Amino acid sequence: MSMPEQPPRPRQLAFDLPVDSRHGVEDFLIGPSNEAAYGLVEAWPHWPDAWLRLVGPEGAGKTHLAAIWAKRAHAWTVSAREVLDAQVPHLVSGGALVVEDCDGGLQDEAALFHLMNAVKARSGHLLLTARTAPDQWGLRVPDLLSRLRLAPEARIEPPDDALLRAVLVKLFIDRQLVVDTGIIDMLALRMERSFAAARTLVDLLDRLSLERGRRVTRPLATEALEHLYAEE
Structure with a gap:
């Protein structure tokens, strides 16, 4: 007896909600x-x-x-x-x-x-x-x-390696996203070295994670990097 097919998982919509960026x-x-x-x-x-x-x-x-x-x-x-x-x-x-x-x-x-x-x-x-x-x-x-x-x-100069990683961690925490340290290291190594790029990258990963209904994985991080830097 065949099992009934499961309905496809609904796609979540990503809304531009305000992010809790603390300025203390x-x-x-x-x-x-x-x-x-x-x-x-x-x-x-x-x-x-x-x-x-x-x-x-x-x-x-x-x-x-x-x-x-x-x-x-x-x-x-x-x-x-x-x-x-x-x-x-x-x-x-x-x-x-x-x-x-x-x-x-x-x-x-x-x-x-x-x-x-x-x-x-x-x-x-x-x-x-x-x-x-x-x-x-x-x-x-x-x-x-x-x-x-x-x-x-x-x-204020562009960030060094340690600060760029720390900024990425803070941006993910602001969005209540838990990301493995290995993914943080990979992002910091391959992304543009600027605070603005870190914010753009985390914004994109937040949106992709919500749309796909899954956590930030290495393949998802790689996809985000390829999307942002496809023309380079």
Whole structure:
């Protein structure tokens, strides 16, 4: 007597749900590539100037480190596009401010220059995040460019092997995925060496794992790598 055929396993749908990315000081992973930047940010309020530029590649942890400082300094956080001349008095009223993505296209360069002056006049502090140095921002106000060039810089470099592995582990934990250390080692060896690539890779593996209804295996990890780097 033949057994009835089992219905095919339903395919799970992957939704873009928010990921629990914790930005506490205990969640910031420190290695040779970011320890100098971390130390300089943590040195507040004993900064060499009223402002500090935090520079690093996409996904390097600038927002995380800025959030750590913002909590300590009771600072507000705004994007560079929100820095407008009419808002400067309000923005400096808190005494400490984070301005993120300064190389993402400033709406009002003169407003940022006035903001820096106002912060210093009030003995406040300003943390500016960007992926690149000011010379690459396409600035048209010479005084602003000159001031930003002279501002102290905290730089986050691309991760070393140990930090890249640690970042992968943290990203998987944030998504509640359990992955063997051997798979972590294989991913770190074959992937692009950047924080942004780690986030993209883990996002893809999370989606594939959910769609297939199985854990992250070596074949699934290999498939994700081939998908991301097929053109290389």
